Structure formats: C-alpha cells, structure tokens
Amino acid sequence: MSGETILARDLHPRYTIESGQPLTFYADYNPEISIITYPVGNTAVEARFKQGLSSTSISARRSDGKSAVGEIMSRFRLGDDIESMYDSIKTDRKISTAIEKYRGMRITKNDPWETTICFIVSQFNNLKRIRKIIKGMMVSFGEEIEGFGGETIHTFPSAEALADARLEEIIKCGTGFRGKYIKSAAEYCSKNIELGSLSKLGYTELKEELLLIDGVGDKVADCIALMGYGKLEAFPIDVWVKRSMELMYFKGEKRSIKDIHAYADKKWGSLAGFAQQYIFWYGRGTF
DNA sequence: ACCCAGGCGGGCG
DNA sequence: CGCCCGCATGGG
Numbered sequence: 001m002s003g004e005t006i007l008a009r010d011l012h013p014r015y016t017i018e019s020g021q022p023l024t025f026y027a028d029y030n031p032e033i034s035i036i037t038y039p040v041g042n043t044a045v046e047a048r049f050k051q052g053l054s055s056t057s058i059s060a061r062r063s064d065g066k067s068a069v070g071e072i073m074s075r076f077r078l079g080d081d082i083e084s085m086y087d088s089i090k091t092d093r094k095i096s097t098a099i100e101k102y103r104g105m106r107i108t109k110n111d112p113w114e115t116t117i118c119f120i121v122s123q124f125n126n127l128k129r130i131r132k133i134i135k136g137m138m139v140s141f142g143e144e145i146e147g148f149g150g151e152t153i154h155t156f157p158s159a160e161a162l163a164d165a166r167l168e169e170i171i172k173c174g175t176g177f178r179g180k181y182i183k184s185a186a187e188y189c190s191k192n193i194e195l196g197s198l199s200k201l202g203y204t205e206l207k208e209e210l211l212l213i214d215g216v217g218d219k220v221a222d223c224i225a226l227m228g229y230g231k232l233e234a235f236p237i238d239v240w241v242k243r244s245m246e247l248m249y250f251k252g253e254k255r256s257i258k259d260i261h262a263y264a265d266k267k268w269g270s271l272a273g274f275a276q277q278y279i280f281w282y283g284r285g286t287f
Numbered sequence: 288a289c290c291c292a293g294g295c296g297g298g299c300g
Numbered sequence: 301c302g303c304c305c306g307c308a309t310g311g312g
Binding site for chain 1: 291293294295296300
Binding site for chain 1: 302306307308309310311
C-alpha cells in the first residue's frame with residue numbers, strides 16, 4: 001500500500017484508541033485488523049498498526065496525498081519520552097499495576113474544538129452513547145469527503161455549522177439536555193473566542209478561559225486541557241476516577257473533588273493527567 | 288422496573 | 301464555599 005511507516009515504542013493502539021478519548025468518539029476503528037480512519041479538517045487519515053516484539057509499526061496515509069507522519073506523531077504524542085514518564089508516575093504499587101496492565105496506552109492530542117464538543121457530550125453519559133451521538137452529529141452537520149476506498153467520510157462539524165444549526169436538529173442526534181450547551185458553545189467559539197489561540201496559555205489560564213464556555217465545568221475543562229491542548233498536568237475527575245482514587249488511596253472513604261485534585265497534583269504533578277488516564281481505564285475495568 | 292453513565296448550572300444555606 | 305437538585309436518553 002502507499003503511505004509511510006513510523007516506528008514507535010510503547011504504543012498500544014487498541015488501549016489508546018478505545019480508552020474514552022476523542023478518537024474513540026469519531027474515528028472508525030477496526031480492532032481485528034487494527035486500522036483506524038478519521039477526519040482531520042477536510043482530509044481523511046488512515047493508520048494501520050502492527051505490533052512487534054519491542055515496537056509498533058504504523059503505516060499511515062492521507063487522502064490528499066500529503067505526508068501523514070506529522071499528524072500521527074502529533075496525535076499519538078510519539079515524541080514523548082515515554083519511559084521517563086512512566087518512571088515519574090510509578091510512585092506506588094497501585095498505579096504501577098494499572099500501568100503494567102495497559103502499558104502503551106497514550107494520551108492523544110486532539111483538535112481543541114472537537115475535544116470540547118466530545119466532552120460536553122460526555123457529561124452524565126456513557127462511552128457507547130457518546131460515540132453514537134458524535135457520529136450522528138458528524139453525519140448531520142459535517143461535510144462529506146471521500147475515503148480511501150471511495151467510501152464517504154464525514155468531517156467533524158465546525159463551530160460555524162453547529163452555531164447555524166437549529167437546536168431541535170442538534171437534539172435529534174440524541175444530545176438531550178446537552179443540545180443547548182453544544183449550540184451555545186458553538187456560538188461562543190465561532191464569534192467570541194478562537195480556541196487555537198489559547199494554545200499559548202499555561203494550564204491555569206487555559207482552564208479559566210475554557211470555564212467561560214457554557215456547558216464546560218471543572219471536569220470537562222480538564223479533559224479539554226489534557227486531550228485538546230496536551231496539558232499533561234490536567235487531572236479530570238469523573239465518577240470512575242473519583243471512585244478509583246478513593247479505593248486505591250483512601251481506603252474506599254469518600255473524598256471531595258478538591259481533595260483528590262490536591263492529592264493527585266502533589267503525587268504526580270506535571271504528569272497527573274497521564275496517570276489519570278491509567279486510573280480511569282484501569283478503574284473502569286476493575287472496580 | 289430500576290439503575291447508571293468520562294457533569295453542569297442554578298439555587299440555597 | 302459546599303450541598304442538592306433537575307436534566308434526556310438508552311443500555312444493562
């Protein structure tokens with residue numbers, strides 16, 4: 001096949017793609033043959049993974065014929081010094097167990113706008129339904145582009161497209177009470193704020209800006225900071241992370257979100273979000 | 288039938 | 301500041 005090949009250490013495609021990250025919600029992924037196809041702007045990207053003994057090879061291509069290497073390197077954060085990151089967050093036996101079980105699970109770096117919508121949809125929801133809703137919104141409000149086998153691929157809806165959409169049509173995608181947040185966020189992000197320009201901000205300032213978006217609270221803002229802007233110190237606390245943290249570090253006793261934030265920051269600091277992804281996915285499959 | 292899901296905004300004390 | 305509530309929808 002055409003395309004270029006990239007080699008990566010400690011990259012487990014299935015854990016990475018299926019672990020509740022934005023790609024989970026809008027990519028077409030076939031775990032049997034380990035091929036993922038997803039839109040990037042108005043082009044389609046395809047990556048084929050082959051896991052070897054000590055590394056994973058990725059054969060990737062873009063529908064516009066340009067090199068897909070930059071996209072793959074960036075999306076899967078292949079430039080990270082992953083070994084050193086594991087060393088830093090393996091502070092105790094509990095998290096080491098989670099890491100060893102899902103070693104190779106990467107934090108992906110996604111488009112800020114797409115990440116914002118994905119996590120607004122995620123609130124008070126479950127993974128399967130989030131995916132269904134996002135895919136439906138892509139069909140309703142995205143643009144059609146041609147995939148690699150001549151099939152149709154829908155792009156992720158732009159802020160402008162969702163701002164212009166009727167609320168009723170957004171709700172038809174199954175968004176429910178989140179529909180009003182989606183429309184409001186789309187209007188805000190297409191008129192009042194350029195999400196891309198927030199990349200230059202540090203974590204604290206970025207989070208402050210994100211919290212101004214209707215429907216974005218503490219948890220969703222941390223998800224956007226972590227997976228949309230690559231701020232690895234962001235530590236999103238959802239029901240699974242809260243439950244898992246209480247079981248792993250507080251003898252099952254209830255703790256406030258604020259206390260857990262403080263604990264995680266002290267324990268893992270600038271890599272807390274990386275640790276969080278393991279706690280989330282391990283906790284979800286264990287507790 | 289009942290419970291839960293990668294929470295948030297608003298109202299209250 | 302913390303607490304409590306309603307919120308839409310579908311799958312287990």
